[in-house]
Amino acid sequence: MKRKIILLTAFYLLLFAIWEGVAALKLWPSYLFPSPLGVLSSLVAGFQDNSFTIGILVSMKRVLIGYGLSVAGGLLIGLAIGRVKVLDETVGTIVLGFQALPSICWLPIALLWFGLSESAIVLVVVLGSLFAVTIGVDSGVKNVPPIYLRAARTMGAGGFDLYTKVIIPAAMPSIISGLKQGWSFAWRALMAGELLYVSIGLGHLLTMGRELNDISQIIAVMIIIIVIGITVDRFVFTKLENRVRERWGLLNA
Amino acid sequence: MHLEEVRKFDSLKPERVIDLREAICPHPLNVIRDTIRELGDDAVLLAISDHEPTALENAPRFCERRGYPYRVIEQEGLWNIFIQKIEKKEARLRVESVSKVFSARDGKVSALSDINLTIRDGEFVSIVGSSGCGKSTLLNLIAGLDKPTSGRILADGKRVEGPGADRVVVFQEGALFPWLTVVENVEFGLKLRRVAHKIRRELAYDYLKLVGLDDKFHNSYIHQLSGGMKQRVALARALVMEPSILLMDEPFAALDIQTRESLQEELQRIWVESHKTIIFVTHNVEEAVILGDRVLVFTKNPGRIKSEHDIEIARPRKPGNPEVFLNTKWITDEIREDGEDAEAGIREAAG
Numbered sequence: 067m068k069r070k071i072i073l074l075t076a077f078y079l080l081l082f083a084i085w086e087g088v089a090a091l092k093l094w095p096s097y098l099f100p101s102p103l104g105v106l107s108s109l110v111a112g113f114q115d116n117s118f119t120i121g122i123l124v125s126m127k128r129v130l131i132g133y134g135l136s137v138a139g140g141l142l143i144g145l146a147i148g149r150v151k152v153l154d155e156t157v158g159t160i161v162l163g164f165q166a167l168p169s170i171c172w173l174p175i176a177l178l179w180f181g182l183s184e185s186a187i188v189l190v191v192v193l194g195s196l197f198a199v200t201i202g203v204d205s206g207v208k209n210v211p212p213i214y215l216r217a218a219r220t221m222g223a224g225g226f227d228l229y230t231k232v233i234i235p236a237a238m239p240s241i242i243s244g245l246k247q248g249w250s251f252a253w254r255a256l257m258a259g260e261l262l263y264v265s266i267g268l269g270h271l272l273t274m275g276r277e278l279n280d281i282s283q284i285i286a287v288m289i290i291i292i293v294i295g296i297t298v299d300r301f302v303f304t305k306l307e308n309r310v311r312e313r314w315g316l317l318n319a
Numbered sequence: 320m321h322l323e324e325v326r327k328f329d330s331l332k333p334e335r336v337i338d339l340r341e342a343i344c345p346h347p348l349n350v351i352r353d354t355i356r357e358l359g360d361d362a363v364l365l366a367i368s369d370h371e372p373t374a375l376e377n378a379p380r381f382c383e384r385r386g387y388p389y390r391v392i393e394q395e396g397l398w399n400i401f402i403q404k405i406e407k408k409e410a411r412l413r414v415e416s417v418s419k420v421f422s423a424r425d426g427k428v429s430a431l432s433d434i435n436l437t438i439r440d441g442e443f444v445s446i447v448g449s450s451g452c453g454k455s456t457l458l459n460l461i462a463g464l465d466k467p468t469s470g471r472i473l474a475d476g477k478r479v480e481g482p483g484a485d486r487v488v489v490f491q492e493g494a495l496f497p498w499l500t501v502v503e504n505v506e507f508g509l510k511l512r513r514v515a516h517k518i519r520r521e522l523a524y525d526y527l528k529l530v531g532l533d534d535k536f537h538n539s540y541i542h543q544l545s546g547g548m549k550q551r552v553a554l555a556r557a558l559v560m561e562p563s564i565l566l567m568d569e570p571f572a573a574l575d576i577q578t579r580e581s582l583q584e585e586l587q588r589i590w591v592e593s594h595k596t597i598i599f600v601t602h603n604v605e606e607a608v609i610l611g612d613r614v615l616v617f618t619k620n621p622g623r624i625k626s627e628h629d630i631e632i633a634r635p636r637k638p639g640n641p642e643v644f645l646n647t648k649w650i651t652d653e654i655r656e657d658g659e660d661a662e663a664g665i666r667e668a669a670g
Binding site: 211213214216217218219220221222223227231232235236238310312313314315 | 462463464481482483484486487488490493494495496497498499507508510511512540541542543556557560566
């Protein structure tokens with residue numbers, strides 16, 4: 067662990083130094099190749115005038131609404147097609163088909179339906195992540211060992227209890243990987259959507275950077291997007307995943 | 320005829336009198352059993368013997384377990400056992416002409432054919448047979464996890480239509496829930512019954528103690544337990560539901576010999592203490608003999624009950640016991656004669 071920290075620190079310091087060195091050579095104009103210090107000052111300035119903070123909050127609000135809807139919808143659809151054969155054979159094919167469609171392809175329809183509005187962006191986020199969640203839930207439900215259901219039924223479980231107390235917990239490892247994948251799709255879909263029209267969020271800050279020829283701001287916003295993506299992945303999903311794996315004894319397997 | 324009216328031997332008017340001295344069958348208890356069966360539910364039977372001390376000793380116990388009231392009358396140096404079958408009391412379980420046919424790719428497979436079986440309260444019945452003889456199928460039908468093709472099953476007089484907590488199953492392995500701790504697994508069924516948290520936790524502890532699981536494993540997850548401990552937890556999870564019939568589907572088959580023997584001992588102790596009605600399916604003849612009051616031997620193609628053996632050996636029974644060995648050998652030989660694979664039973668009994 068200690069070794070890893072030293073290694074990583076050394077690597078990033080080196081990268082930073084090389085980057086600074088190359089920038090100092092002034093091989094390219096500074097509006098094409100920013101220096102790391104410039105990016106840093108952009109970051110600080112962005113937070114000082116609150117434009118980054120507002121961008122982050124706006125984007126987070128959108129992704130939370132969109133992702134939340136996806137999780138709710140994905141759970142319902144996933145359970146339905148995982149348990150009901152007829153639905154699997156019909157609705158299941160639609161899910162697989164739409165999963166192949168890049169989420170940004172929903173934008174034209176979203177704009178036609180909702181115009182340049184919050185709803186349009188949220189719709190893109192929902193449709194970008196819904197199917198990943200659905201597929202995770204579906205495959206988890208399909209792979210619940212039948213013996214769990216049999217055991218639960220002989221103890222008197224039926225109907226709703228069977229879903230909340232057996233099927234969902236038993237499918238949890240797969241549901242969590244669906245949620246994790248859904249999150250990363252939601253985040254990507256949001257950025258793509260925000261890039262394409264004026265919208266205040268982080269994606270819009272990228273567009274603004276381009277329009278102002280401010281490459282330092284672009285890189286600074288990119289770093290924020292990466293950090294948010296990784297933070298949620300590490301501190302929410304990886305933690306959840308580890309907890310489930312520990313319970314199930316999958317860590318050492 | 321009322322039992323209290325019986326004062327003297329001469330005053331009895333039995334349906335049938337058997338003089339065990341004339342009985343050709345080797346085991347007098349079999350004569351008693353067969354006669355009761357032949358005469359039906361309202362039979363009155365009198366058995367007389369003056370030279371069958373074993374039968375005299377065992378007959379009362381035998382009757383008690385089957386739910387027949389009995390009376391021993393002494394007269395002129397003769398011991399007479401008066402037996403009357405209970406009429407009113409329902410059997411715990413009644414399997415009536417049950418058949419089960421599975422559709423397979425190459426036609427239909429008759430898994431069970433015309434099974435008739437009555438199990439009384441507090442009886443421990445072992446079902447033994449080679450794989451594919453339908454013994455587990457029958458257990459599934461009794462549990463309500465599957466439906467018979469024809470015939471019917473009555474549990475406590477009510478027709479079995481589906482699974483229910485009055486007939487809990489202990490499976491071979493892998494039926495505990497990995498997302499719950501040991502205690503939470505045992506509480507599972509109580510939670511379904513909406514039993515208050517405090518009460519169900521206490522019950523769970525009680526039953527974990529009953530099956531002999533060390534306290535320090537209460538909050539462990541399932542993967543942290545050994546195979547034997549898992550089966551103890553599975554047993555506690557079933558017993559805590561207070562089922563009227565406990566169904567066990569080869570619960571010890573996946574365990575090593577030492578663990579299996581200690582669980583067999585534990586199960587006998589629990590049964591003696593609780594007098595639960597237990598149906599225990601196994602492919603191991605010795606295990607069937609050690610555990611059961613009655614061993615039903617199944618054969619396949621089609622699956623049916625080939626024979627029935629009453630095991631009259633004092634408990635606790637252990638694998639080294641010569642009587643256990645002999646009974647195991649008889650049953651195994653019988654299975655073998657039938658051209659069936661006796662499987663592990665005799666080998667393990669010998670080893």
